[in-house]
Amino acid sequence: MFSHKRRSRLARFGRFGELMYHQLFDKPARFIATGFTLTILLGGFLLWLPISQNEGQAVSFIDSLFVATSAATVTGLSTINIAESYDLLGQIILMLLIQIGGLGFMTIALVLLSVTGRKIGIRQRIIIQEMFNLDSPGGTIRLVRNIILTTVVVEMIGMLLIALDLFIQYKYTFGRALYYGLFHAVSAFNNAGFALWGDSLIGFQQDTTFILTIAALLMIGGLGFTVIADIAGKRNFKKISLHSKLMVLSLLVIN
Incomplete structure (x- = not known):
């Protein structure tokens, strides 16, 4: 049996936990901001660990945090040479941060809830509505599924095209070509701008296949998921929304 003091502490902890829960989840904007902040902090910490860095490298926590912030917000800025600084684990962490930043951590959370059979309530639907600037929470789950499907299909096609180019023209091993194809497909589709070569993509400036693949991924990703879903659903330019x-x-005029 718990003592009276023990029960009192548990009750206070329960009230504090309940208060924190409502502070975060009752305000979608606060939930999104908190989630991104925690994602960046965790990513920065993982990138700072020696197991994420190449032998002989000593990337500071500030630089690691900067890179994590850049990846999660898909801005593509870096204070260090990514290819020289991070090993395979560090690169995978960076790729995950890019994917989370591109999809939105709440989108991934809803997918995990769906896979585990958990019920997705109205609060989670409202958060998705806020994230994607929708008019109502209706259809948010279908939108999330379409977003995941679109992401997987486009990134896999991009990965294969890049991998085949690296395998055939540059004699990469097939496994290495696939990995590099995946990383750069994720980076390009999410408009992150990270590359695993020290000179970025300068070495491919005469490679039409590579450049067109990266450009196509950038343009498709730049449209945004709601626009892609609108186009895929209506399949008629006249019927899509004004925003789309x-x-x-x-996109056509700028390019």
């Missing part, structure tokens, strides 16, 4: 039309026209 403006995005497509802007």
Whole structure:
């Protein structure tokens, strides 16, 4: 049996936990900001660990945190040479941060909830509504599924095209070509701008296949998931929303 003091402490902890839960989940914007902050801090810590860095490298925590922030917010800025600084584990962590930043951590959380059979409530649907600037929480689960499907299909196609180019033209081993294809497909589709070569993509400036693949991934990813879902659902330019039309026209004009 718990003592009276023990029960009192548990009750206070329970009230504190309940208060923190409502502070985070009752405000979707606060939940999103908190989630991104925790993701960045965890990513920065993992990138800072020696097991994530190449032998002889000593990337500081500040640099690791900066790279994690850049990856999670898909800005592509870096204070260090990614290829020289991080080993396979560090590169995979970086790729996961890019994917989380591109999809949104709440999208991934909903997928995990769905896979484990958990019920997705109205609060989670409202958070997705806020993340993707939707008019209502209706159809959010279908949108999330379409986002995941689109991401997997586009990134896999990009990975295969890049991998075949590296395997055939540059004589990479097939396993290494696939890994490099996956990393750069994820980076390009999420508009992150990270590369595993010290000179970025300068070495491929005469490679039409590689450049067109990366450019296509950048443009498709740049449209945004709601626009892609709108186009895929309507399949008629006249029927898509004004926002989608403006995005497509802007992309065509800019390019």
